[in-house]
Amino acid sequence: MLNYLWSFMIIFSIIISGFNGGMREVTASALSSAQGAVELCIKMGGIVALWMGVMRIAEKAGIINALARKMTPILDFLFPEVPRDHPARKYIATNLIANFLGLGWAATPPGLKAMTELQKLNKNKSIATHSMCMFLIVNISSVQLISINMISYRTSYGSVNPTEIIAPCIIATLFSTLTSITFAKMMYRKEK
């Protein structure tokens, strides 16, 4: 995907500036942007390291499992077709909690395992089940407590209050997640 997108962006800008006569600006911008990327990484490195340090404590203390166990009522509501003792539940819970804490790398492996387990419950292997649709819709609606990358970018570009977006982010996510759950539930009723 990025292969074509990236090539297109660069080729397109060179062609456009060929017509507009801004080649010098494009060269300067390419050079200074590459330099800016390194500066940005140095500036954001501290914040990302801080956050991952704190999250490592949480992981070692077993917070993901502790929170995943508390998910039962939510899972009962979202995935009525998955039996309580089915392994898919554990993976779904782990994936949602890891996403919630912003631990993307810890979220994908259990997420894929959850899909494999849900597939075992599937009667028609090429059509998604309601549980799969619900799981991915909730996953994509991006329930996340704190987007630390965004905060580090905002800090790097000199925001006066980089964390001011935390609560608005949570509220916006709440809207999108509740809407998508309602939508998935409606589709479920309709097709049943």
Next chain:
Amino acid sequence: MAFIVWLSDWMIPIIIFGIIIYGLIKNVNVYEAFIEGAADGLKVVIDILPTLIGLMMAVGMLRSSGALTGISNLIKPFISWTKFPSEVVPIALMRTFSSSAATGLILDIFKNYGPDSFIGRLVSIMFGCTETIFYTLSVYFMTVKIKNSRYTLAGALLATFVGIIASYYLALWIFGV
């Protein structure tokens, strides 16, 4: 409103406080764990550096060639009735299929408008509440060889759309233009 400001200010300290206390209760060597995680955090940043260089360079070229302004001018007439800033539309579209390309565009917004401008705040909120739909769906469905994803895409697009609208009104309501 005051609660929203309070929540933003308190969220990170509360999480750090809670996690350290929880870690101590669970007998984790919290300091060592922190140092270990921080080392990994630095590795993560080094790993994304080449991507950032490539994309910031491409977006920087798009910006200075006038192509980026041209694209948002093309979009403007279609959305002028909503007052939604046309510069944000390409980011919203990009966000659905490439997180890193969208990051490049967002950093360009920060550079040109500042993170504390209305547009800067809007894209910050938007980025936090949306996902790379097409990438995620294809990875997850391909793993289990599902061909018919039924209403998943519609639901995901709806979630993203609602997230964008909510971001816009929240930014307007909390921070003003």
